[in-house]
Amino acid sequence: MIPGSSDSCLIQFAKAPLLGAVKTRLEPSLGKAGCVALHRALVSWVFSRHLPVGQVDSEVWSDRKHPFFDALLTPAEVPFRLQEGADLGQRMSHAFADRLPHYRNVLLIGSDCPGINGNYIAAALKALQTVPAVLGPARDGGYVLVGLNRPCPGIFEDVPWGTGRVMEVTRQRLMANCLQWLELDTLVDIDRNEDLHYLVSSVERELFFKKYLTC
Template identity: 45%
Template sequence: MTTTTTIVMAKAPQPGYAKTRLIPALGADGAAALAACLLEHALEQTLAAALGPVDLCCAPDATHPALARHAGWPGLALSEQGDGDLGARMARAFARWLPHGPVLMTGTDAPALDAAVLRNAAAALRTVDAVFVPALDGGYALIGLRQPAPALFAGVAWSTAQVMAQTRERLAAAGLRHVELAPLPDIDEPADLVHLPPGWR
């Protein structure tokens, strides 16, 4: 059975660096604490999906204690996102793993993106070129590819409501067949906190 690599793109959950748009509601320490909780949840669900290798792709690097502590988790490797905008960093991470088979990529912002969603995405990727879980804010919470597609990452207005729409245009222009699973909320702005699971605040 073909394994699927999952890349989890994550920022070190440190005050003033992670989840900064939530600082007005939670404070810098509270936003960082939530980022740490989201990171743990994302890694637990990704490992529970048991699809294949898991790459925790770190920013600014893999030395932050909250990231480095995961180095010993079975089935989990750490890498670094490196320089460039989000698109450049995503494209680089895909290029590292795609020679070995299909790849899913997520962030840590969508707590509803659980092991079952990951398994469904991997299954969908067997029959199409790309799979997405759109986010309710116009971006996406997951992207999966079976082949390099650098056009999907260049010139995109990241962190805006146009991301998924621009990506659909690029998919069509490249002749790539894709599927979209049910959209999920991500946690970026104070208004998004209503989507946190019970007990998380």
């Protein structure tokens, strides 16, 4: 563990907000500029939701540096790190391999799920007190959170990212490594047109839109 820090680390993965590179499945509905605006809003919202959690050291990892991250992270004194790897699985593997030697628990979340909050993170940390792994299922068949308290070789290899089989394959990887895991409540990622209904009908929609999408 890093001296003077928590024994747990929460990594938020977030793509740089580049035109034509984020939320591409929503471009027919929102346009490229709208997709960038939504992506920036979601990254900021998810960051604001986990930042107050005192049980973890927060970090944001991205595929490249961008002024957006400087503006978001500098006031909160949260570290920024560059992802390493040719695909998502390799980048996730590297993040866990890099942080697990320093922390008892490592959680990794994306920036697509507005439903993640402090209670959800606390539940994940509680799960890791009894099992080696925890997963937060997504409604589309993926997951919004993965947490480990020990290395799990191969868990992120040859996973069909972006499909409805991500969670199924991940469960298979955990079983192949003889690792027990717990699953949290199923939440929604905002990736597809049908997911936008959840965003605009969620309990906190007014705060989300007022804070991030009205300027």
